[in-house]
Amino acid sequence: MIGQVVFGLWVAAVTLGGIYLGQQMAPEPAADGTVAVDHTRYNDFKTDLFAIPYVNETGIVGYVTGRFTVKTIAREEAALGLPLNTVMLDALSRHFYAEADKLAHPDGWSRLRESMQRLREIANETAGREVVADVLIEQLDFFDKNSVRVPGDSRFESSENR
Template structure:
């Protein structure tokens, strides 16, 4: 019994010692004062999901879905005449639909860093100063018109055969078999 108590005390002492020393040697990442001041002066602004139709040859070819969030200066946000989220959404529509910033249908030529830079520069130009400090991409998708129709028609879900209802004795309840289902004996209903 004494060995068991001493073993328990030893295990507790080793555990507490290892926790103490690991906490002493663990340190938070070192951030410069300039970086800390910059982070303190910025605010995270969550974006909204926007859907931009891709129109080619007078017809809708697909849809570009985007959800972008932003880091912005607190001073810049305070000086705005309208909420930042609505200004950003409006400018994104202008950039993506009005000025054809990118060809979203051509995914091979899409360059994410240049897209983020163009969005940041365009937003800061519209806002009149360096309000946006960073563009954060949460979602970018391109859906063709066929993709949207397939989802709308639920064609993306695999078709399953109906399962007949079987009682405790293993007999199929014939009055509950859906039309076109296969009976347990292999015959069609």
């Protein structure tokens, strides 16, 4: 009998604590009495693994590979005239062709936050509206071409080297 009373008091305490915390987290009303609540719904879109070559005057130097999770605004994504996959592939290609040289050097990895912000801006410019809310890195790597190609494999050598 005492166990049931203790259990009942514990359930009541947890319930009242939950109500109290819920009230503390509720948004405060503005001066005019209205409460601003963000009802924006978001979707997550995962990109396929992509690879973009880093090319300079000597030829291919290496490859940037990556995979991202893109947080999109649901109602804007639904109103898109282009498939989101096309918008993101365009943005990834444009951005990382410009950024590949930075990722080829260790100090280039310190600017990833700004790089993801720029990727979001390019995607929204391509879409013509504010569709992409955030871009999260799942995987991002830079591979030197020599670490990818097998030395001595004639399929990968230029015609001048043969």
